[in-house]
Amino acid sequence: MQEQDVRMHVNGKQVSGKVETRTHLGDFLRQAAGLTGTHLGCEHGVCGACTVIVDGDAVRSCLMLAVQADNCEVITIEGIAQEDGSLHPLQEAFRNNHALQCGFCTAGMITSLYAFLTENPERNEEEIREAISGNICRCTGYQGIVLAAKEAASKMAKDRN
């Protein structure tokens, strides 16, 4: 199997490795970079659990090959909190609103919402529900997640102004 060198910036740190070209970004992050916070729920691009941020866009890391992310800037769930460990408003809001139960979908939910709300935090409930309609959660029924997103959005909007 063909192998190739890849290097990328993940959560502000340089990560490099040799990968089989068929290795998807999710596996690379989990295995080579040891960042197991990104979860794989379907590996066919529907559940959204594997979502990470590549050059500012929310991307399904099971649908992108590691080699395609060569030289990219990647943010995973481990890179969402501040460097001093304090939580991002989305993470705070997830805890406050019981937006997670088993936590398996949570990384994908937070990264999807992070990209969506960073672009523009002024969003209504319908837009939020639409934004996470590509993320499956079997546990929560989404209600806590939507509440959390709304709470975080207003905090993020305030912080921006």
Add this chain to the structure above:
Amino acid sequence: MGVRQIGARVHRVEDDNLIRGEGKYLDDIQLPNMGYAAFLRSSMAHAKISITDTEAARTLDGVQAVFTYDTLPSSLVSKTQLETYPAPIIKQSMCPELLANDEVAHVGQAIAMVIANTRHVAEDACELIQVDYTPLTPVVDVIKAAKSDSQLTHSSLKDNIAASIETKFGDVETAFEECEDSIELSFKQHRGGCHSMECRGVLGDWQQQLGELTLYSSTQCPYLVRRMVSRQLGCPESSIRVIAPDVGGGFGPKAGYYPEEALIAIASKELRKPVKWTEDRREHFISTNQQRDQIWKLEVAFKKNGEITALKGHVTLDSGAFLNYGLLLSATTLMPLPGPYKIKNLHVTLDAVYTNTVSTSPVRGAGRPNAAYAMDRVIDAVARHLSIDPAEMRQINLVKNEDFPYQPGSKHRNGSMMTYDSGDYTGMLAMVKEMADYDGFRQEQQEARARGKYLGIGLACFIEDTGMGPYEGVNVRVDVTGNIIASTGATSQGQGHATVIAQVIAENLDIDISKIRVEAGDTGKFPHGIGAIGSRTGVNVGISANDAAIQVKNKALKLASILLEKPEDELELSDGAVRARSDSNQFITLADLALQLSPAVAGKLPEGFETAGLEAVSYQTTDYMPHSSGANIAKVEVDVVTGGIKILDYYVVHDCGRILNPMIVDGQIIGGVVHGIGNAMFEQMVYDDSGNPMTTNYGDYLLPLASEMPEIHVAHIETPSPANPMGLKGAGEGGTIPAIGAMINAIEDALTPFDAYIAKYPVTPEYILELVDGEKMAAE
């Protein structure tokens, strides 16, 4: 006395790790020198097989071992999966061979296991294994399978009936003879699969020097896995430690024992190295238990005033290819009948029938959602027949407050009489009607119909037997740092059990919750346990944690009384120390007390202390099962042109007795309702006539999404259960159980002008159009 913990909206202790991406799920565990497993699974639903070549796989670069039935170690007690829940009533028990020997009975059945340096290589090697299939006729339709002249799902069977059970009380025949009116109805229920976002997974770590196995499994029941793997391999239980790390959802199918758990243990032991298998989503669709089909045929006898006098009928339950979870699904289907309704004469029989499809076992609620659905469909059908409003029909038939404790006449699995301990069923009905503005909506519905808009409202009332015993133990220990360690046999797949246990202990010991560490899901940390099934953990663990914490408190006071030379009633426990009430400077910390009870320090135990350590264990058992209950209303709008259904609103009134943490309970209810909505509208596991699964990805198998879900309004009443000292009842499945009935009743209500009868779910847009057009065509 510090802040009240029990009943408070306490944020979860589990969350911090999980929101940072620092959870540890099965696939996150990496051990040095680990091998990766992949399975070759049957591509045919029913066939004789012979494995003709494994050489190419064995010699592929990076492959460490290939296992087939023939090469499984002869030291195994059995090469066939042992029965998890054997019962004399099972007529023909079929469990799979760990790896198929010469016959396969469903697509997905494991035939060979490859261990390699990477998962990629293991999968590549699976493709190199040559299997000759000689097709046998697959039996896919459960009604056909149930016929005495059906083709057989396994060559060794006499017929396809695994077991027949019944529930019976009163005098059904006389009630039917004497009834004023009766109707028949039949319907098919379909409940899809598990679909926890984390698939299954197993990691075995055999330590040859110690002769010990650590088996990590994403299971709901580590003690069951330990017991079964121990019996399968013939290794003593004490040599096996099963750990359920963070588990990404369970919902029932992870409560069983699977061949992969034994196989990974075997591989690790044979290869003397860690071996990991992570199920992928396609495997989940073809090898993790599902719940699927039940076909119900019922006859109902009633009076003209709406009072139902008798119910009889038959259920055909699709067991899938094997019965590896015993009759739990069958039993929980019949046992809850007739739900919250007073019906004095009842006889329903059930056949559990093999088909050449994936095995079935409980999914959230087990058979209870099926039973609840049946009852709520019966109520609506009779209401319609008699032109009585469905809400009024429920009011007439519900068990009334003065009836508690109420014995419907049915029996528990253990043979004792079923008893509904407490509740307020009619009060909840009134409350949910008020929340949903039931009468106002009826008005709105009339007006909307005049404009060609079809609104519907559906009701469901249910009961749930929860808190099944015998126990779930908790050990509470103060360690020498003054922290509290609570260990328990209870496991969690996201329910927040650690938080609830910590709340109960924090309140009793008046200590900050951050000082409590809960250790669970690890057979090495606590000796006995059962697992997270049947809405039982909160009840069982709540009362045990409470009792153990009280014992620890008493022990601390007793010792402090000796050391401080003060009578116990002049002392109090607060904020990590026992203090004199009169002088707060006179105190001794819990840490010091724990040190004193450590014999190595004290030299001997103080007078009157029989047990070492500032700790206590409790296995509280409950007398009988507390029954949760609830009333739900769904409001929908059906587009009769596109067949689309919009859920407008959903209302829940729930009673789980005394609530430990309302935030967590609401989370369970809302998530559970959405699971039920998924069953009612989306989730469909389809097999073609040859037994090929047609829906093995989330493009074809639909799960509910955020954009389609309504706001779910939840309210509670609290009727404390007299069945346990804290008044607790379970809450994990109470969202799901009534939801399908409420949804289908609402959709059917919307289609009243078309006189439609919904005979199956999920209700797809195509089915709506069929119902609407069929009626139009009949009219033309």
